[in-house]
Structure formats: structure tokens, C-alpha cells
Amino acid sequence: MKRLILLLSLVLSACSGVGQPQGFAQPLPTALIDPSYPTVESAPVAPVQSSSGVNISATRAWRDGKDVNAEICFTLIDGSDWSIWGASLQYGETVVFDFSSTLLSLQEPVEGQSGVRCDMLSFFNIPPDADLSSVTISVDAIAAPPRPEDYCTIYMPKIQQALDARGAGIALGCADANGVQVMQVVGKPDAMSQEEAEQIVFSDEFYTIRGPWSFTFNLGQ
Numbered sequence: 419m420k421r422l423i424l425l426l427s428l429v430l431s432a433c434s435g436v437g438q439p440q441g442f443a444q445p446l447p448t449a450l451i452d453p454s455y456p457t458v459e460s461a462p463v464a465p466v467q468s469s470s471g472v473n474i475s476a477t478r479a480w481r482d483g484k485d486v487n488a489e490i491c492f493t494l495i496d497g498s499d500w501s502i503w504g505a506s507l508q509y510g511e512t513v514v515f516d517f518s519s520t521l522l523s524l525q526e527p528v529e530g531q532s533g534v535r536c537d538m539l540s541f542f543n544i545p546p547d548a549d550l551s552s553v554t555i556s557v558d559a560i561a562a563p564p565r566p567e568d569y570c571t572i573y574m575p576k577i578q579q580a581l582d583a584r585g586a587g588i589a590l591g592c593a594d595a596n597g598v599q600v601m602q603v604v605g606k607p608d609a610m611s612q613e614e615a616e617q618i619v620f621s622d623e624f625y626t627i628r629g630p631w632s633f634t635f636n637l638g639q
Contacts, residue, residue, distance in 0.1 A: 458638040467631040474631040481637040486541045488555050494533035498562035507541045509553045514541050550637035561626040569601035577624050
């Protein structure tokens with residue numbers, strides 16, 4: 419009986435391989451590429467924009483499915499860690515503020531010459547049927563958030579000058595904290611709380627340069 423079962427198994431195995439070459443593998447299904455997800459690349463109408471003493475250029479933008487990306491480069495006015503702080507994409511009446519920024523290249527500034535940083539801006543989940551025949555990508559601000567010790571060595575004179583010009587009545591000083599000089603509020607109006615004074619002093623306005631720098635592309639309908 420065992421011999422009969424073994425013989426039947428061999429016959430069935432041989433039959434199942436008929437018509438298939440040796441080493442045949444069943445191909446895996448390919449992913450469906452929806453033709454409604456376009457891929458379009460475009461150069462900007464005006465490649466360079468200048469605002470607040472900073473030049474920003476856009477080399478290209480491209481639409482890849484539901485994502486829109488752009489290559490953006492900007493001048494570095496000093497050796498601080500400058501990055502894109504705010505950006506937006508507008509098509510028609512729709513404005514998208516959520517973005518990511520990926521460093522592509524960095525040329526540090528040297529004496530007598532500004533540095534250059536290039537990033538890829540990405541905006542996600544743009545509807546594939548969106549009309550992007552006139553889409554505007556804007557860099558709204560760049561910023562170099564300082565380290566705590568940078569406030570005393572770099573930023574305090576500039577912040578104090580701005581506060582004095584406003585008549586804010588806030589005085590700044592530096593104190594040692596674990597071997598590092600940190601900026602502190604040492605004087606303020608009586609009607610102002612310590613928290614309110616610190617919110618003014620440590621506002622991002624003192625390390626942010628605002629644009630906008632805007633670029634228009636034709637990424638198809």
C-alpha cells in the first residue's frame with residue numbers, strides 16, 4: 419500500500435511540472451501605476467529672488483505623484499546654522515504650509531565670500547488632479563536658532579539695541595551656568611512678569627530673516 423501511495427505521488431508531481439521549463443518561477447504581480455498621478459518637471463519663471471539682503475534661488479521643481487519638490491539654494495550671511503524656517507505652496511485658492519526640508523549641499527562662508535546652502539523642499543499629499551499650471555512655492559523665512567551660549571557671544575548686543583529702540587525697559591546681562599555664559603533678563607518694568615520679558619527677549623524674531631522669496635512654476639494640469 420505504501421508503495422502505491424509513493425507511486426501516485428511521483429506521477430502527480432511529474433504532471434504538475436508539464437509545460438513549465440526548469441527553474442520556472444511564477445512572476446509576481448506588478449504594482450499598479452495610476453496614470454492620474456503625473457510626473458512633471460519645470461524651471462521657475464524667475465530663478466533668483468532677493469529680500470532682506472538674502473538671495474534665494476530655485477533651480478527646478480517637480481511633481482511626482484502626490485508630492486511636489488523644489489531645489490532651493492540661499493546665501494549664508496554668517497557661519498550660523500541657517501535653515502528654511504517657513505515655506506508654502508499655493509495653487510489656485512489653496513495654500514499648503516506643511517513641508518519638509520532636506521539638506522542637499524552646504525558651502526560654508528569664508529572671509530570675503532558668502533556661503534551657500536541648498537535644500538530640497540517637499541510638500542506632500544497634493545491631489546493628483548490639482549491644477550498646478552501656475553503653482554507658487556515660497557520660502558517665507560530662514561532662521562538660525564542659536565545655542566544658549568550664542569546669545570551672549572553673538573546676539574545680546576543686537577537684542578538689547580532692538581529693545582532699547584522700542585523703549586521696552588528690559589535690560590540684559592550674562593551669568594555663568596555650569597561654565598557657560600548664558601543670557602538673562604536682569605531688569606524689566608514692574609508691570610511686566612519675568613515670563614513675559616523672557617518671551618520678548620527669546621523671540622525668534624532676533625534670529626529670523628523673513629521674505630517671502632516666491633517662485634512660480636508650471637507643473638501641469
